[in-house]
Amino acid sequence: MKIKLLRAATAGLFGIVLATAAHAQKSGGVLRVYHNDNPPSASLHEEVTIATLMPFMALFNNLVIYDQTAKQNTDSTIVPDLAESWSWSPDNTVVTFKLRDGVKWHDGKPFTSADVKCTWDTVTGKRDSGWRKNPRKEWYSNLKDVTVQGDRQVSFHLGRPQPSFLGFLAAGFSAVYPCHVPGRDMRTKPIGTGPFKLASFKSNQSISLVRNPDYWKKGRPYLDAIEWRMVPNRATRVLAFSVGEFDLTFSQDISSRLAADIKAKAPQAICELAQFNIQTQLLVNPIAPFDDPRIKKAMMLAIDRKAFVDILSEGQFRIGGVMEAPPEGVWGIGPEQLADVPGFTGDVSKNREEARTILTELGYGPDKPLKIKVLTRNLPIYREPAVLLIDQLKQINIEGELEAVESSVWYNRLLRKDYNVATNSGGSALDDPDVMFYEAYACGSERNYTNYCDKDMQARFDEQSSTIDPVKRKALVNKIDHDLQAAGVRPSIMHQRGNTCWYPYVHGVSPPQNSHYNNWRFEDVWLDK
Structure with a gap:
């Protein structure tokens, strides 16, 4: 064909x-x-x-x-x-x-x-x-x-x-x-x-x-021209847009709550909600003690994804795997297809009890918590999930300290693998399997932030990539997606949605x-x- x-x-x-x-x-x-x-x-x-x-x-x-x-x-x-x-x-x-x-x-x-x-x-x-x-x-x-x-x-x-x-x-x-x-x-x-x-x-x-x-x-x-002005404070820029100082917001910068605030001040404004191929992920650099897969499994079990979605988006975000979550995502899988992956489903209390048991066996507990720094980018869509992750990890005796860095150094830190644990609200230029798999998970890829390398998995990347039949290809992609999540490679926490207003x-x-x-x-x- x-x-x-x-x-x-x-x-x-x-x-x-x-x-x-x-x-x-x-x-x-x-x-x-x-x-x-x-x-x-x-x-x-x-x-x-x-x-x-x-x-x-x-x-x-x-x-x-x-x-x-x-x-x-x-x-x-x-x-x-x-x-x-x-x-x-x-x-x-x-x-x-x-x-x-x-x-x-x-x-x-x-x-x-x-x-x-x-x-x-x-x-x-x-x-x-x-x-x-x-x-x-x-x-x-x-x-x-x-x-x-x-x-x-x-x-x-x-x-x-x-x-x-x-x-x-x-x-x-x-x-x-x-x-x-x-x-x-x-x-x-x-x-x-x-x-x-x-x-x-x-x-x-x-x-x-x-x-x-x-x-x-x-x-x-x-247009004769486009004028951009950097406004790092979110409250300031939202207010400035609401009073007509700007004609257009930055892409998907406006949460559902902020969109309501804008509509209250400027009812004529148009705010369009979209899923924009940004997902929040847990990144664990596999250097001691994080080279022990049991620690990563405990972290995965600690995550309450529904809490992330409810607290950060009033229920608007979606849960999925590597590929962009359906229904907007062409290739993605939802939580029902990830039910057997630690932390995606099940009773949160029982999941965390299992996580605490794992860490106890490794010598950590209330009197001796595992202390970590959680690196993230100093933007609200990065920082807010990182703060919530730290709170959830605390429930299993992992004590996290937030390290928020500016955009000018953020990607360089990831590229150098200069972190232990990080939350990445990372995006992909395309809703496409080849982009996601090769860019983020291929051996030696510049954006493979966790140094993951599995030759058998890479062969599966190549198989789906060359499959012409879209139905067969999607089946291969869905299985790869599931298996990457099950292995704890960059666990997906949530797929974000946001408003752009004009x-x-x-x-x-x-x-x-x-x-x-x-x-x-x-x-x-x-x-x-």
Whole structure:
């Protein structure tokens, strides 16, 4: 059976759709957005955080992209971007893209197939562009070569069929970079082909984007500029939005309780609840004494997931495994399929009694608690779960001390494995098995924060990845998901849901229901005021 992911999509049809959709839009105006953090850099390929992606995705283009108006990222919503069409070889191992003509980088230089090759040669490690980090290298372990045929055609050669591959290229992080700009410059003064140019990036203060007058998509963007201001205090930024100081909140930054507060102050505001592919996980670095699996099992038994969901979200969060929880998640499993995994179901009191018994056998108890530091990122969606985890672990004689660190050092601490226990409210760019499994659990992956490595499991990753039949593939994915949770590898505590809010005069905002990493191009956003 051949992969038929939007084979040979054409630019002509796409242009008709855009022209129809653009009929009522107004041009001009400045969109004001608050930022809840300080981006570690502006380089999409080097970062893994929405803090970088949401403000800077608008500077770039991909080869293909998820439809920015679709409410769910799926294979069927992938549309052309810098590639105006594509086709697969008969054996589904080569995908060839026909590139658009007349596209320019923000500095006026022409975009060509060489830029595409440079970008993915860097991602796969064949070229040194001066990047400090390369977190998505594992996505492309099956990519063997990128070849060009003139300036307007490029081919990606895979080692085996891989149904997920086109989705990798559609992800918000998968921008095409310019060959002529050093990696160090992309961190602070990025150059793209996108609808907006960078005017300024002031760390811990603001980000200013201005309209790209030479954008290849005629009539886009509608906005003259986007102004971002960093507001680290949640109460301050929510109040500022409520009184009209901002037009749009940061993605999924608003809890159900805060959404109610906003509606009370600004009843005209639109707040849309979505599951955004962020899950809170328990990370245990397997160094003494945490290399004893009994300690991790005791921690798993101590977790009361329902309490997390009720306290932190008033029942809005969901419980699931590795993959994004259903019904929003395409591949995920729910608590009923995880009933035999310690801590997912059963009587909480009995679970914790079993946990205390385990720790007693290891020499810990009320008079000699196991003392740990719980590392987390200094943001509410990280810090609040960490505080609750510490409280729950206390019930089994584990005494935790919170260590909250700023975003600028958070990922570096995880990458260096510089922690014992951590809570990670980590996201994935795609609701896709290959992304989750290879990025977070593959041997040697940069984002494999617990150094997990199981060759047999890795072979199972490869098996599901190359399975073309979606029904068979989902069965394989569900079993892998269950087994990773049963082994206590990055136990999932909850899948978060949150609100993004905006005012009715802001049009073209469309947060999808299964990710918040792919729909921030902003080229279709316009203001009616």
